[in-house]
Every structure is written in structure tokens, then in C-alpha cells.
Amino acid sequence: MELMYSICVGFLTTAGVFLLLRAQTFPVVLGITLLSYAVNLFLFASGRLTVNGASIVGASEVYADPLPQALVLTAIVIGFAMTAFVLILAMRARADLGSDQVDGRSSTLRKHGNKARKERQV
């Protein structure tokens, strides 16, 4: 079970990092989301895996470690806020710069976008 879990975490990380290195914003945001799944699972794993042991006093004999769970719970919510922020930042960047590229090159797309924007303003 532990091996399977670790493979999944490693796989999510790989996919997240790969998407993080793409040249456009949307894959990057997808990558961040995948990476945050991986991070949350990894953090959660620091309490080891327990089956049928929810840390509710009196509910079971062995309790799962509640501390990583508490940490991960807030991490999930903050992760949502962060994903939302990055996504909206990407939208804003596209609206203001006319491009969704993050590879540092000034592309034909950007020029095109600028022109389109100018036309709209006229």
C-alpha cells in the first residue's frame, strides 16, 4: 500500500512539475493544482497511513495522526485561494499584455493581441 501511495505522489509530482515548465499560463495553473495535490498527499503521509482510525476520540482503537491532517486541511483551503489567485493573475496578465505566454519571448501572438486591443479602444 505504501509503495502504491508513494508512486502516486511521485507521479502527481512529475506531472505537476512538467506542466509547471510549460510556456502558457493554463498548463502552469494545471501544474500548480496537480503539484498541490501531491504536496498535500505528501504532507498527509508524514502521519503514516492508517485505515479505519479516524482521530475522533472514542471512535476507534488506533488513531491516525491528527496533526498532519489539521495542517493539510488548512493547506487545501489556502491552496484553493492560491490557485484562484494565480488563475486570475493569468487572466489579468492576458487582458493587460495580450498574451498568455510565460516563456519571456515577445511573440507574434502578443503583437497581435496588442493590435486587437488598440482596435477595440478605437
Place this chain on the structure above:
Amino acid sequence: MTALWILLLPALGMVVPLLTAKWGRNGCTLMTALAPLAALLVLLQATPSVFQAIPIVSTFEWVPILGLSVSFHLDGLGYLFGLLILGIGLLVILYARYYLSDRDNMGRFYAYLIFFMSAMLGVVLSNNVVQLWFFWELTSISSFLLISFWSHKSDARKGARMALTVTGAGGLALLAALLLMADVTGTYEVRELLQQGDVLRASDYYTVIVVLFLLGAFTKSAQFPFHFWLPHAMAAPTPVSAYLHSATMVKAGVFLMARFYPALSGTELWFVIVSLTGMITMLVGAYLALFKHDLKGLLAYSTISHLGLITLLLGLNTQLAAIAAVFHIINHAVFKASLFMAAGIIDHESGTRDMRKLNGLFKYMPYTATLAMVAAASMAGVPLMNGFLSKEMMFAETLTQETLGALSWWIPVLATLAGALGVAYSLRFMHDVFFNGEPIDLPRTPHEPPRFMRVPVEFLVVLCVFVGIIPQFMVGDLLAAASLAVLQHELPYYSLSLWHGFNLPLLMSVVAVIGGAVLYWHRRHLFHFYGQFADRDAKQIFEGAVQALQTAMVAVNHWLDNASLQRFMFLLVLLALILAASPLLHLHETVGTQPQLALNWVVGLAAMLLIVATLLTVWWSHRRLLALIALSVVGLIVSISFAYFSAPDLALTQLSVEVATIILFLLALFFLPQSSPVIDSPFKIIVRDLGVAALFGSVIGTLCYVMLTRPLTSISAFFLENSVPGGGGTNVVNVILVDFRGFDTLGEITVLGIAALGIYKLLARIPLYMPTTDSKGHRWSQDRHPVLLALVSQSLLPLALLVSAYIFLRGHNLPGGGFIAGLITAVALVQQYVAHGVDWMKGRIVFNYQAIIAAGLLIATMTGVGSMAFGREFLTTWFDYVSWPIVGKFEIASALIFDLGVYLTVVGATLLILANLGKLTTTERLRAGEG
């Protein structure tokens, strides 16, 4: 308190000139002088105790846990420097009143001057090394402001920048040295450090400490090869030069060496570095001074030479040499300040400082000329002047040296040569300026300066003569007290008097005077010789070096950050990879001893699904809708796995966040370019990224496996034990969130609120292009809000709210709580937005979401503050059980109120994000945009 007041009075007086500048020049000068005068009186009142070597210390605790305190002390050395700083400072204030023109901003000048004075006093009075360093850097900053006072001049700006760079960089070296010293001896107190000389000398770090320390001292005191900044600092107004570059700032370096003399000197290393540097500086300075045509340039190089002399004395292996060094500090300050002021008068009254034009001024200003010549004679070391006495002491000490072994006779010979050069440039100052024919087209006809502009010069010159004739009476006690502070033990016998009989030092003086006269007489040949070498401008070299550095740094920066997120991320991932992988390399076994759970086919299937969905997310990353669907599958499996591995709270949270995330993505998809060309990276880049990502993923996966298979030592037993008795709840995760680690949660919901507000701001007036058709060119459906969806979701709303209330209330004991309930409420409301549209919701949701976030944060914080009202720590919770009819025994806890704050913040933040983004897709936005 004495030591503190001496610093505090001028520090408070810093604002006086700014406030009184409008009172006119006399009023401003008078008021400005009050604070230093008061400080001087305080200092003088402490004279008896200082001369009896009674330590005056005032200490205030600062960071006691680190052994740091704010501490001031006044001993003989500090007293001497305090006297120079305040005494000469007052004279300079008077002098500057006449020197500055109407166009200069007098209030600002005086404010800078007093700022510098306070910083300098801080250096000499500090008893804590960190504090000493702080004031040390303040002197660099304030001198920067003073040198660049005439900021419209390029020379002033460049000179100031050079001085700041050199002395500031030296200051950093000094900080390192002081911290190392404190580390070795275990104390930050200067007074205690001085007693620990043996510990320091025996330490392994001794060499490093001495080198760094001397870097700080040498840069400040313009010692070779760092001497180049001082001549360029002459772009400052002359009062500044008279103050900073004769008596105080440049003396800070020698002060530092004298201050830590007992702690650091006494080794071969110290003597060799310090004496050789001093000797070279003395010679180079004296040699170059001879060829400067600028009056202040001559004085600047002369100052370098004399600072070299003092350094040399501090590097000679005798106690008498240290006493001579202290004596020369006094003498040099007195005659050089007066010479600078005289040079300023000449500049002021004749309009130039160029000695090729300035000739025969004696007949125009006989009185000033006499004063200047007396001071110059002191600089040359002519008998009856104070400069003679300390110079002769220096000559006497050079005779006893053995540092250079059999070649030690070089030291007195070179010292005599430097003395002769000193006589030569002093003669040039006297003869060239005041005699030697007629002035050559001066901008103004020179005349005597205003009466009171001369007073400071007169005062100092009189001191020169009196100290020169009756030294014991004038400065005997002062010198003894200061020397005692430098040596830290009983003084050896020395005699302060004009006449010591016919001896070798006297002969050296005579040789120096005659040799200097001969040198000056044949100066034509010397100038010819000097003229053969190209004149290298230190300023250009320095500016060039700075620019080269800047260019190099810009190149490095461009290499590192070329505006490409990809490249930046790549470097970051590589770095993380190295950091994460290196510990794994040292681990012998991958599998640990922890017993593992058996794999069953359900889990295996879920894992397969996760991997396939992840792969599809990557594969479809350009077909956005499909990628989103795959992503939501990943999220679902993650939440199911939380549920499987005994984390129901996490599963609930992940599930509701998943809904919110996907809605968010869908909304964003609407605005992202429908038909943007896919910018496919080159194949080799894809391979490279895949390789790095796979490496990174495998490292993280291994790390995860290594961790999972090793036994757990956790602090969670405490939480499990105390959850019910201490927090009153059986759901330990929730109790941790709202009770044990409530402060963390408060921070986290604050971040959530900030992120939501940031998004709100980002969305404001966003110039988005709204597509009118979908990617295939179909117009959007007219039937935006299907009736069926509207009806179902509307009837579901009360149920959803009820569920969230239930989840919220039971959270303390069973899976649930503020976070989850908040997300459920938010999702329920977002569903209404989806089903009915923004316009429909607008009339029904009357409160704005910012207010909800604010209310949530306020409630959570006030719960914390509330516990303080009962005399408890911030966020201490209280709980009790009450019996309600029907419901039965029910717990009420203050943590529940805190959780309400969490709930409201989550609801507010989620809806603020989603509703605002959603609003953009409707006609609502269009109307706002048109309006």
C-alpha cells in the same frame, strides 16, 4: 547617565537647525550650537572622574536573551575624542556661519553636521560592539550627506559615493570582525572584550579577526591602498573637511585601533601589518601632497600622511609609541582643523584654491597669513609647536624598532624622509600662497575675512602654540587618561616637554627640516620628475570599476531572470532537486522497519485511475475542457484516498474545494483564448522538462516511501490525550484547528481573506475580451438559465444550508467544522449563481462579501482577545456543557465562536472570488464597462 546625555543632547539637537533656519543665519547658528555646548559642559563636568580613571557606564537592557544591551561608557579615550568632536564641532559651527553663502540651505547643513556629530559621539562612547558598529555606519552615511551637500556638483556626488562605498564596505568587514570577537570571547561589551586580549590572541580566528578589523579601520582612516577616497571627499564644503577630514571621521579608524589596542595588538601579525601600512601611507601621502596644486588637495594628502604616522605609531611594539599616537591624534586634529579653516578663508576671500594662482597673499591678509603659517609650522614639526613634540616622540620610537630585523634601521630613515617631505609641503603651503610674487588673475581681490570667521582659527592656533611650549600643563592629564584607556594598565614613564637635550630624535628633526627646505628649494626638478608619470584619476578608475561591476551584475541578473517563468522554474526545480536528493544519497536502505499495509484491488484500481487521469490532464493540457475533466477525476480520487486513510475531515474539505475549483476553472476558461495557437516547445525542451520532472517526481516519491516505511515519532499523543479534557471536543483535527493551534488558523484565514481581496482587485476594471461564440463558432445558447436547473437548485438550497449548519455544529466532535461548512455554504450559493445568474442573485444577496470576510476575521480575533479579558493568554478557549430541551446535552465552547469566524471568512472569500469572476461573464459587466 553622563555618557548617555553626551550623545543624547546632540542627537536631540539635530532638529533644532531645521526648526530655526527661518530665524536668520545668526539665530540658527546660535540655536544649533546650544545642544553641542550643553553636551560639552556635561562632558567637562565628568572631567575629574575621567582623570581619576573612574569608569562611567550606563547600560540599558535591549535583548537580554542574546546578551545584548544598549551601553555607553566614558573613559579617557572616549573623553579625548568627545572633547575633539564637540570642541572642534562648535568651532566649525561658528566658522560655517560665515563660510556658507546665502544660497546654501543652512538648516540642512547644520542638521547633517549635528547628525554626524551624534554618530561620531556614538562611536566613541559605545560600550557594545554591535552598537559601536551601528554608529560607525551612521558616520559613513552622514559624511556621505555632508560631502554631497553641494549635490549639484558632479564632483561632490562622485566623491561622496566613493567615500560611502569604501568606508561602508570597510564597515561590513568591521562588523564581521566585531561579531567574531564577540563570538570568541562570549561578550559584546567593549570593556569586557578589552580584558580578553589573551583569549583573542590564542583563538584560531585571530588572523581573520585582525585582517577584517584592520580593513574596517584602514578604509575609514584612508590608509594605503584605500587612501584614494579622501582627496575626492574634498569636494565637500570646507567646514566639513575641517571637521570630518581632519579631526573626527578619519580619526575613527585610528580611534578603533587605539580602542581595541589592548585586545588585538601584541602579536607579530598586528605589528607587521599596522606599522608597514602606516609607514607606506605616511610616505605616499607626504610625497603626493607636495605636488597638489589645490590647497585642500595638499591638506588632504597631508592628512593621509599624518594618519599614516598615527597608524605607524600604533603598530610599533612599544607602549610609548601608543602614547605618542594618542598625543599626535590631539595635535593633528588641532593644527589640521585650523589649516583647513584657513584654506577655506583663502578660498572664500580670493575665489580660488589653486596654488598656481595664489601668490603673495600676505599683504592682502597678513593676519590670516600669520595664523595659517603658525599652523603650517606645526604641521611641519617645527619646535615650539605641538606638532613638533609628537613627531619627535615618533622619531624616538622608530629608533627602538626591531620589526624588520637587521633592516630595522630603515624605519627611522624612512620616518625622517617622510618628515622632510612634510616640511617641504608645509613650506609650499606657506611660501607659495603667502609670498612668491603676486597673485595671478584671482576671481576676487583678497582681503581679511569677517572678524568671527577667524575666531576658530585663532583659538586653534593659540592651542598649537601653548601645547607646543607647555605641553604638560596643557594636555598632560588628558594624555595620561587617554593613554591609560588605550594601554589598559599603568603607564610607563614618559616626559612631555619641549627640550630633551641633544639627542638622536632632535638630530632627525633637524635633518628633516633642512632636508625639507632643500627639497622645496629644488622643487622644480621634483615637479618635473612627478610630471613624467601619467596622472591617474582615482575617481575615473573607481567609477569605471563600479560600472564594470554593475554591468557584470546586470549580465548575471539577465542570465538568471530573462523574464521567462519557464527558465526560472527550471532553475528552481533543479535547486530543489539537489537539496531534496542529496540526503537520500546518504541513506542506506529505502525500505524502513515500519510494518506496511496490505494492498487490495480497490486501492490498486483507484491508484490506476489516478495515474491515468493525471496522464490525461497532461496530455490534454491544451484542450482545456478535457483537461479540467481529467483534473477533477484526480481531485476526486485524492479526496477518496483521504477518506480511506482515516481523514474524513480532509476528504470533506477536498471534495468541496474540488467543486469550487472546477467552477472557478470553468469560469476562467470562458475568457482564455479559445483558439490560441498552441506554442509547442521544441522537442528537446520537452524531453529535458520531462527528464527533470521525472527525476524530481521520483525523488519525491522515494522520499515519501522512505518516510512512510519508518516508525513515527509524533507529538500528536499530546493532542489525542488533551483533546477532550483540554479542548472539550472529540474530533481531534478540529480541536487542533480551533484550539491548540488556533493562532495558526487565525493566520491562515487572514491569508485567505487577503487572497480573496487581491483577486477582487485584480478583477476590477479588467479589460477582458469576451468571446461571442464558442471555439467552433456557435453562438452561446440563449437559454442561459434552464428552468429545471433553477428549480432543483433553488429547492436544494435550504437543504444545503441545513447540512452546512449541521456540519458546522458537530465539527467539534465529529468530522466537520468551520472550513468544511463554509465551503458547503459557498458551493450551495454558487450553485444559485449558476442556476439563476448574477442579476437574480443581486436582488437577494444584500450583503457584500468583503464585509463577510471582515466580520469573520473580526469574530475570530475577538474570540482570541476575549480570553484576554479573563486574564488568559490570547485564544485560550473555554467550554461547558448545557442541556437543551429536545437536543439534550450540548456543549458550548468559545472555540465554536472562533469556528464561526473561520466559517464566515471561508464563505466570504470563496464567494468573493467566484461571484466576482462570474459577474464578468454577464451583461452586468458590460453595463458597468459602458458606464
